[in-house]
Amino acid sequence: MANEINKEEMHTKRVLEPLAWIFQLISGLILTVLVTFHFYETHFVSHEAMEYELVVSRLSSLGYKIMYALLVFFVAFHAFNGVRAILLDTNFGAKYPQVVNSLCFLAFLIAFGYGSLLLLVF
Amino acid sequence: MDVEFRIRRFDGEKSYWQTFNIPVKRGMTVLEGLYYIKENLDGSLTFRASCRMAICGSCAVKINGKPRLACETQILEIGNSLEVEPLDNFKVIKDLVTDFEGFFKKHEAVKPYLIRKDDNYEEPVELIQSPKELHAYYDFTLCVKCGACYSVCPAAATRDDYLGPAAITAAYRFNADSRDEGEKIRLALVCGDNGVWRCHFAAECSEVCPKQIDPAKAVQKIRFKSAIETIKSIFR
């Protein structure tokens, strides 16, 4: 194990890490509300909640559209920023932080974009 | 009473377990047990120790799976058979001796000394501090740099350049000192991607610290401060 410190890295104070950390916690807080609501809506309210017509009618209403947009935004951010943190915990992440950051950001955009498609269709 | 010591040894090439049976009296420490083996059974057994009074931090080893100071752990408190291994997350040099060079470098890297604009070694002045100011950081001065915290940290386990709990705690200890003026410098040092962001509050460091100084708490405090300072710096 080479316990060496990359001096360059240490002296560059970057804003990415602190912001990513604080948003990970904030998105976690927001998800608690949104995920609980989403789960409640689909599993607790009624047996018919998963019927096609009801699903489509929810997807067509503005209120739900906003709620789902927020949900898919925060969950995609939280999940792939979480994966980013995991990868940066490794020597691979230490060596290629830019690769990890860009791939995870891309994954976030794809997940958010793909999830939002559904909101645009209805 | 005879106690079985199972020791994980390493000779530079291969790692193996070796068992010794030694006579133990009440109050005898694990370190004394290791000395007994070295003096009477196998002179090639290698371990590190100095003060024998839990103050130098040399003798931390894994005893029955948990890192402890060998000199302050009594054998009979553990039981009548024990396993002694070198600390995890450090490169083993020989038997129980691990390489601390990187660990000390990280410590040095956070500038663990008072930084002041008016440093004048020709005519030193007394720096006054109230008891309250002292207690803001006092507990964290008790660190003996034994590496126990680093050896159980899951981030240090997989990323070699992570500063680790002890170094970050040292940075916090000086930042919290009312005589110090180097807070900004140290915040910048722990703010990289090998710094505080690697902590996920597994909090095992606080569980194993023989000085009970709660390194996990210091990491959270300095991390929060770093995040706030960064956000402020964006708007400045």
Add this chain to the structure above:
Amino acid sequence: MWQKWFSVKGKSLFSIAFSLHRLTGVVLTIYLCMHLAYLTSIRMGKEVFESFIATTVTPQFLIFDILLVLAGIYHGVNGLRLILHEFGLTYESRKSILYVSVAIVLIVWLIASYRMYTFVMGV
């Protein structure tokens, strides 16, 4: 390498909580991707969607659903615990807070599992 995040031999409950948080985080992320792919069926029309629902909202799938919900509840509740501590609050009582979190996870999980059971069985 990564196995070290999950080695809990000789570790305290806090390390186990960390390992489980990481594990459930990854499981939920994989599920998120599957879930987004699944939702494509809504865009493909009523028949496709309903055939998907007919195969997945079934007693056979219930066990996976219930385990997934356990992962979700654990990650959420433990996440709130982490947020509390990482924002600099209450590490002094971290032991009791951990016990309370585990209790909350179990209670919420039992309630949710019961509800999902009746939901799928159509009670």
